[in-house]
Amino acid sequence: MRNPFRYFNSSPEVIRLTVMMYIRYPLSLRQVEDLLFERGIDICHETVGFWWNRFGPMLAAEIRKRRVHHRSCSNWRWHLDEVFVRINGKMHYLWRAVDHEGEVLEVFAALSD
Secondary structure, X not given: OOOOXXXXXXXXXXXXXXXXXXXXXXXXXXXXXXXXXXXXXOOOHHHHHHHHHHHHHHHHHHHHHHXXXXXXXXXXXXXXXXXXXXXXXXXXXXXXXXXXXXXEEEEEEEEOO
């Protein structure tokens, strides 16, 4: 398999860090640029956008692969939240199944009596 980072002057670690900061946190391209500049990495926000378009799908596939593998492990946990909510003036039960990473697995709402 060929190295996808072979034509870039920046190291693969910097590229991965940049793309993961933009994907993982609700930051703009300029905010990622500022955070990297504070850490001594001088990269333009347009470069961040280019790297995100170029390497985002590849990194997302790696994350999905790790999540599928991680879910098959015995360490995978989930819990059920149950709350009462008022919808259009009527009380409802709301159940949410949430895994250990905070990802919502299922949501179910039912009218309470």
